[in-house]
Amino acid sequence: MVGGALSPGYRVARWGYLAFCVAAFVFLIAPILVLVPLSFNAEPYFTFTEGMLRLDPEAYSLRWYRGIFDGDEWTRPLANSLIIGISATVVATVLGAAAALGLAHPAMPGRKIVTALLISPMITPVIIAGVGMFFFYSNLGLAQTHLGIILAHAVFGAPFVVITVSATLAGFDWTVMRAAANLGANPLVAFHRVQLPLILPGVISGSLFAFAASFDELVIVLFMGGLEQRTLPRQMWSGIREEISPTILAVATFLIVFALLALSTVEWLRRRGASGERRAG
Amino acid sequence: MASPESTRNERAGRRAARPPWRRALGPRLRAAGLALPLVAFVSVTFLGPMLSLLTKSFHDPEVADALPETMAALRDWDGQGMPPDEAFAAVAREFVAARTERNLGRTANRVNRVASGMRSVIMGSSREMVDARAAAEAAGAATDGAFWRETMIAIDSRWGGPEPWRALEAAGQRFTARHYLKALDFERGPDGGYVRAPEVWRIYVPLFWRTFLVSLGVTLLCLVIGYPVAHMIANSPPKRANVLLLLVLLPFWTSLLVRTTSWIVLLQNQGIVNDFLVAIGLIGDDGRIAMIYNMTGTFVAMTHVLLPFLVLPLYSVMRAIPPAYMNAAVSLGATPFQALRRVYWPQTLPGVGAGCLLTFILAIGYYITPALVGGQSGQLISNMIAYHVQTSLNWGLAAALAALLLGGVTLLYVVYDRLVGIDRIGLG
Numbered sequence: 204m205v206g207g208a209l210s211p212g213y214r215v216a217r218w219g220y221l222a223f224c225v226a227a228f229v230f231l232i233a234p235i236l237v238l239v240p241l242s243f244n245a246e247p248y249f250t251f252t253e254g255m256l257r258l259d260p261e262a263y264s265l266r267w268y269r270g271i272f273d274g275d276e277w278t279r280p281l282a283n284s285l286i287i288g289i290s291a292t293v294v295a296t297v298l299g300a301a302a303a304l305g306l307a308h309p310a311m312p313g314r315k316i317v318t319a320l321l322i323s324p325m326i327t328p329v330i331i332a333g334v335g336m337f338f339f340y341s342n343l344g345l346a347q348t349h350l351g352i353i354l355a356h357a358v359f360g361a362p363f364v365v366i367t368v369s370a371t372l373a374g375f376d377w378t379v380m381r382a383a384a385n386l387g388a389n390p391l392v393a394f395h396r397v398q399l400p401l402i403l404p405g406v407i408s409g410s411l412f413a414f415a416a417s418f419d420e421l422v423i424v425l426f427m428g429g430l431e432q433r434t435l436p437r438q439m440w441s442g443i444r445e446e447i448s449p450t451i452l453a454v455a456t457f458l459i460v461f462a463l464l465a466l467s468t469v470e471w472l473r474r475r476g477a478s479g480e481r482r483a484g
Numbered sequence: 485m486a487s488p489e490s491t492r493n494e495r496a497g498r499r500a501a502r503p504p505w506r507r508a509l510g511p512r513l514r515a516a517g518l519a520l521p522l523v524a525f526v527s528v529t530f531l532g533p534m535l536s537l538l539t540k541s542f543h544d545p546e547v548a549d550a551l552p553e554t555m556a557a558l559r560d561w562d563g564q565g566m567p568p569d570e571a572f573a574a575v576a577r578e579f580v581a582a583r584t585e586r587n588l589g590r591t592a593n594r595v596n597r598v599a600s601g602m603r604s605v606i607m608g609s610s611r612e613m614v615d616a617r618a619a620a621e622a623a624g625a626a627t628d629g630a631f632w633r634e635t636m637i638a639i640d641s642r643w644g645g646p647e648p649w650r651a652l653e654a655a656g657q658r659f660t661a662r663h664y665l666k667a668l669d670f671e672r673g674p675d676g677g678y679v680r681a682p683e684v685w686r687i688y689v690p691l692f693w694r695t696f697l698v699s700l701g702v703t704l705l706c707l708v709i710g711y712p713v714a715h716m717i718a719n720s721p722p723k724r725a726n727v728l729l730l731l732v733l734l735p736f737w738t739s740l741l742v743r744t745t746s747w748i749v750l751l752q753n754q755g756i757v758n759d760f761l762v763a764i765g766l767i768g769d770d771g772r773i774a775m776i777y778n779m780t781g782t783f784v785a786m787t788h789v790l791l792p793f794l795v796l797p798l799y800s801v802m803r804a805i806p807p808a809y810m811n812a813a814v815s816l817g818a819t820p821f822q823a824l825r826r827v828y829w830p831q832t833l834p835g836v837g838a839g840c841l842l843t844f845i846l847a848i849g850y851y852i853t854p855a856l857v858g859g860q861s862g863q864l865i866s867n868m869i870a871y872h873v874q875t876s877l878n879w880g881l882a883a884a885l886a887a888l889l890l891g892g893v894t895l896l897y898v899v900y901d902r903l904v905g906i907d908r909i910g911l912g
Contacts, residue, residue, distance in 0.1 A: 213820055216820070216821075220712055223712055224713055227710075228713065228728070230709070230788065231713075231732060231734075231788070231792075232731050232735065234788060235735060235738055235742065235743065237746060237749065237750065238745065238749065241749065248754075249754070249756075250749075250755060250759050251756065294525075298521050299522060301518045302521070304518050305515045305516060305517070305519035305520075306519055308511065308514070310511035310514075311512070311515040311516065311519065312512050317519055320523065320526060320527075320531075321519075321523065321526055323526070323530065326897065327534075327849075327893065328845070328849020328850075328866070328890075328893060329849065330850075330869055330870065330886065330889075331537070331849065331886045331889055331893070332534070334869060334873055334883060334886045335534045335537030335886070336529075336533040337873060338533065338540050338879065338883070339532050339535075339537075342536070355529065357525070357529070358525065358529040361522055361525070361526070365522070390514075415737060419739045419740055421741065421852055422851055422870075425870070426870075426874070436739065436741045439739075439741040440741065440852075443741070443748065452745070455739070455741075455742040455745055458738065458741075458742050459742060462734060462739065463737075466730070466734060466737040470733070
């Protein structure tokens, strides 16, 4: 009955499967890509004009990109997002990488419960954490400050670093560290020469995840941020809710490019790590 | 000066001379010491807020702090008939004082949440009580409990009955379950006990239920779409698999706001999909379909946002399934469909379980997407929580709703832990 695989029913199913998958990939990617050409629309519309469909160069323009840099409506939120994102990432990366090293050590006590605690901020719905942080940080006078949002974003970002760095340390042979110590390396030197090169891809990926999480975070900013803490997502939020201007599409295109860059870096690091494993194996 | 060689030997000698428990403890302490800074950081910046959320949901001292003498005077009252004269005197003193300091409104709002109508009773009476006291003082009359009882009942006869006093007493409870009761659609009956609200007035339980159903629906939709997608990626040659994987990862990395914007651009009334349908003549220009700012919008956008969270765990499970099993099943006489159902599907169940659970948990906490594309009918429980935090300022109720949601999520994680292991959450 192997020939059954070539039966007409099978061929129909096979084509159905292919068509379904193509449709699913279009569903995933088309909504993102459709924004890119629209952001060059010469008219203030959110749809393809006839000129655009004829590929008339007159129908395309950079006016919405110039709009980003007119005044501080978008540049200030961008600066805020960068300040908050980078600060939160630094805190998350340092604390997260150290914690991952501790967790990966065979002598770590209470590993399971500590891991659960450390990744709990990542898996708690942000709306719940947001309400609690709003109460807690308001009491401390940290609401409507950059510091409050940075702390909140750092604690959401740290689990990403813990997870990616832990992944690079999975299967790490800790006797290597003892060997380094026996050969006269003090713990810092041993870390620098043996462990750091190994975990570096994980540290970079983790910090990219943490930065992207902060760069895209809105709930905390909505609850805790004042006018001074308007970030890019916050500005897009008002843009979408109040008067949606095509400048948003230009900003969105920027963010898509950012996503592409971040994604390529992480994938490149991951593959490098994977091929390293193959070499070692 | 000792050579490094000899210090090293000395150090090794000292290490060996340590009692065994210290030798065992050293690495443990070092490992724990590395994790400690983040543990401390998470405890302060995350567990602190979670504790303050839980506390806020049952600890509400504002009315008790604002009206301490009234609460003391009502302590021995049995809740029947009229309270003692001291209660009238205390409430008058505190209302008049708060009224002059202009902060009675907050207290009145709090009491109004326990029994609606109390705001106007308090604000209306207190205005006349200020005048009454000034008049009494001018006339040199005593303003004792008996005076206030007479005056207050004259101002508003409701002060002669137990209802406003019961409301004051209930609002003055420092530790209270009333936010939870409200979050479960119970309301205060006329006798002060809690009863379920009539069906048309129930808000929160139906909203929890809707959130549950929408999350379930979105999860199933993600599974139906994601299963073949993950299968195709897992069974493609490496080069093509990498490209296909990027198509899943790009949405995953793209800002939520960008993805939500694009669904608005696509689905709105003058949007691309409607324009296209009109252009090909499938619908008339006046028959444009409302695909956004309603439940459809919430459903479509949430499915798009959450799909990668299902595809990625499924893919990593499917990649590990050797194709030889399916081939073996088919050569043993199974139809491809039988082989799929009896051989392939059971092997993917761990991925299906992990992916669905993760997607579901993420879905029930979703706020931004429904707020932007859900309109009136597409709002979920988190939108109500945000509303009480930002607009109605009923923080106790917001905390209780969030705590209930947290309870549900925690329950799901216990299941997830049993099924997958909580420390094995991956990032694709």
